Amino acid sequence: MPTETVLETQAETLALFKRGKVRDVYDLGDHLLIVATDRISAFDVILPTGIPSKGAVLTQLSTFWFDFIKDLTPTHFVSANWDAIAASHPELAPYAEQFAGRSMLVEKTEVIPIECVVRGYLAGSGWKEYQKTQAVCGVSLPAGLRESDRLPEPIFTPATKEETGHDLNITEEEMAQRISPALTRQLKQLSLAIYTKASAYAESRGIILADTKFEFGQRHGQVVLIDELLTPDSSRFWPKEQYEPGKPQVSFDKQYVRDYLEESGWNKTPPAPALPNVVVLRTSAKYLQALQQLTGQGMPPS
Ligand SMILES: Nc1ncnc2c1ncn2[C@@H]1O[C@H](COP(=O)(O)OP(=O)(O)OP(=O)(O)O)[C@@H](O)[C@H]1O
Ligand SMILES: [Mg+2]
Numbered sequence: 001m002p003t004e005t006v007l008e009t010q011a012e013t014l015a016l017f018k019r020g021k022v023r024d025v026y027d028l029g030d031h032l033l034i035v036a037t038d039r040i041s042a043f044d045v046i047l048p049t050g051i052p053s054k055g056a057v058l059t060q061l062s063t064f065w066f067d068f069i070k071d072l073t074p075t076h077f078v079s080a081n082w083d084a085i086a087a088s089h090p091e092l093a094p095y096a097e098q099f100a101g102r103s104m105l106v107e108k109t110e111v112i113p114i115e116c117v118v119r120g121y122l123a124g125s126g127w128k129e130y131q132k133t134q135a136v137c138g139v140s141l142p143a144g145l146r147e148s149d150r151l152p153e154p155i156f157t158p159a160t161k162e163e164t165g166h167d168l169n170i171t172e173e174e175m176a177q178r179i180s181p182a183l184t185r186q187l188k189q190l191s192l193a194i195y196t197k198a199s200a201y202a203e204s205r206g207i208i209l210a211d212t213k214f215e216f217g218q219r220h221g222q223v224v225l226i227d228e229l230l231t232p233d234s235s236r237f238w239p240k241e242q243y244e245p246g247k248p249q250v251s252f253d254k255q256y257v258r259d260y261l262e263e264s265g266w267n268k269t270p271p272a273p274a275l276p277n278v279v280v281l282r283t284s285a286k287y288l289q290a291l292q293q294l295t296g297q298g299m300p301p302s
Pocket of ligand 1: 018019020021022023024025032076106107108109110111215217226227228
């Protein structure tokens with residue numbers, strides 16, 4: 001297992017498109033290169049310690065899912081194979097060491113500014129809203145549901161993409177006012193179809209996809225699925241064998257990190273403390289386990 005981590009990439013001759021909490025995205029003109037670093041965030045704060053293999057696992061998971069759902073929608077995915085990427089984009093050659101194995105080449109699109117969230121279980125902001133209103137984003141739910149309960153059927157609960165701070169939950173009607181009723185219907189239908197297919201598969205492999213977030217873009221007038229796909233960074237992954245409704249669930253990937261931070265007495269405002277090595281190694285193993293469990297693959301030799 002590699003123990004080196006990449007916390008931030010540096011590529012002076014490339015145009016940086018965006019540096020997110022976890023990913024560094026480079027603008028290649030018609031394409032983007034989405035580089036998943038080994039950064040990890042907890043309680044919305046980026047930690048100073050990287051997780052070996054995390055970036056590679058995230059990229060491989062997205063790659064797996066883009067292929068898995070390709071019959072349902074066009075996607076932005078082009079390649080995650082470094083040799084193929086470098087062959088089509090020679091300007092990337094100097095950065096092979098930083099980028100290979102953790103990067104995905106995608107088609108650049110016009111982003112539709114909505115987070116298309118699907119929930120199959122009641123957690124996070126959905127659970128908070130339900131307790132106040134018995135509804136989430138305007139979707140009424142039965143009375144008496146407990147935290148982490150499975151919903152009668154998956155629901156579409158959109159949110160706005162906010163540049164700073166938390167995304168805001170909105171109703172389907174508000175989404176329709178922002179981007180049109182026809183596009184709203186299309187994104188809702190696609191989101192539910194992708195979630196339904198993927199979550200049934202994940203559950204058969206012992207992982208509950210409690211909820212997830214999709215993003216879509218437009219290219220040549222066509223709607224395209226973009227961004228990362230069904231990773232633990234864009235979704236809640238719960239280990240099925242430990243599932244117990246009526247309380248918060250352990251996170252498949254971040255359980256050791258959260259436990260450590262809770263016990264450390266850290267006040268959850270930056271800067272976060274460094275993680276001890278045992279937490280780092282256990283967490284790295286969890287990401288590799290998620291990849292293995294979902295795809296049957298280990299890490300390709302780098
Ligand atoms: N094919 C694409 N075309 C255009 N933009 C894309 C495409 N795929 C992803 N993006 C955009 O690239 C950006 C990736 O940023 P990233 O997700 O790393 O950071 P973020 O969303 O700002 O913050 P966070 O780390 O909290 O997710 C997002 O704004 C996403 O909408
Ligand atoms: Mg993002």
